Amino acid sequence: MRDILPPESGRWRRFTSVFAEVVEAAGYQQVISPLLEDLGVFVRIGDATDVVTKEMYDFVDKGERHVALRPEMTASVCRAYAQHRPTPPWKVFYSGPNFRYEKPQRGRYRQFDQVGIEVLGVDDPHLDVEVIALAWEFYRRLGLRRVVLVVNSLGEPDDRARYVEALRRHFEAAGDGLGAQSRETLQKNPLRVLDSKRPADQDVIAGAPAIADFYSDEAAEHFATVRAGLDRLGIEYVVEPKLVRGLDYYRRTIFEIQGGTLDSAQNALGGGGRYDGLVEALGGPSTPGIGFALGVDRTLLACDDEGVFAAVAPPLDAFLVDITGGQEAAAITAELRAAGLRSDRAFDNRSMKAQMKLANRSGAAHAVIVGDAELASGTVLVKPLRTDGEQVGIARDDLIRHLLGSTSND
Ligand code: AMP
Secondary structure (H helix, E strand, O other): OOOOOOOHHHHHHHHHHHHHHHHHOOOOEEOOOOOEEEHHHHHOOOOOOHHHHOOOOEEEOOOOOEEEEOOOOHHHHHHHHHHHOOOOOEEEEEEEEEEOOOOOEOOEOOEEEEEEEEEEOOOOHHHHHHHHHHHHHHHHHHOOOOEEEEEEEOOOHHHHHHHHHHHHHHHHHHHHHOOHHHHHHHHHOHHHHHHOOOHHHHHHHHOOOOHHHHOOHHHHHHHHHHHHHHHHOOOOOEEOOOOOOOOOOEEEEEEEEEEOOOOHHHOEEEEEEEEOOHHHHOOOOOOOEEEEEEEHHHHHHHHHHHOOOOOOOOOOOEEEEEOOOOHHHHHHHHHHHHOOOOEEEOOOOOOHHHHHHHHHHHOOOEEEEEOHHHHHHOEEEEEEOOOOOOOEEEEHHHHHHHHHHHHHHO
16 A cells, blocks of 8 residues: 655546546546445455455454445445435446555555446447547546557357356366466356466467357347447457456446556556446346446556656745745735635745745745835835746735736746
């Protein structure tokens, strides 16, 4: 678990506000869910997944409830839908931290943030296109270019079930060709063996049957409509028949956005797909759902690697240097802030030299200096700090106008 310090923390906040702008423009509204849920909420997302069986931060609270820190947010959103029964379609977005007890490494942490959306109550493939397009648009807005959109369809539940049986036969026939860990996964969920990144498993995985051969007409048509919709929007994608997603509840459309620069086990920056059964499993009505979650930590690493969406400290417009005791700095910074000018000041009644040093270090555009003479004559000295311009003395009443003028000229 990491501290996110300034100026990096400012970048995190901008990240979520850009995300909110993109999805609010499409009619999504924010849902804020608790970090802690009844353990049962997450067990519903799949008891054959590492996320649930090995990585959960769960404990018994003082009221003897078995609870867990959320490992993802889809289950919480579906629980909220089942509980509050909003009118469908329910289009929501979220952002915040999740917790998984994983082995920490670059791009993989025990506390990590996600932003995401979910839509409950719509079964139309055109919605799949909207959801994928929003994720894609967000990555474009960040400035990322070396990312790849990968899509697949897991078919209808029946198609998927027949496919899973064919996979089971294929992997069982491979015997020791699969590593011990994958043989264990095979017992629980053959589909998830395809997710293995272990080099030793790759030959057997390459020879595995493809889901496309198991699609019903309905599933094939749904997927064709989604692809045609992406084509229509000019969104480039790769169809990856072996793409499966970590959690068990997906069907039909699934997708991932992969970065080119992280280790392959961490190259999924975000992903999502269509699911059903989850709202019902959580006590609600049978409800189709689709959504995605994008990892903030990993996406920002990809931004670093591409040199885009950099962390920048918000620049100050003015730094107050008050050598008359500090009251003037308090009054002037308050006036400037009220006028929308970012301003900071020195404290502790330091010397002129010490305060000027702080002003220079602050990165402010101007130092605004008040000494005894200025105080007596109702003036201030304004010294540009980022350009070679001359220091000028102006009436205190003109300060805001002066600074606003130089801000717009900068
Ligand atoms: P998932 O919920 O597993 O589909 O993950 C969606 C996205 O969340 C991934 O593509 C990652 O960007 C991010 N993510 C998942 N687990 C972690 C983790 N342990 N550390 C950092 N990011 C993660």
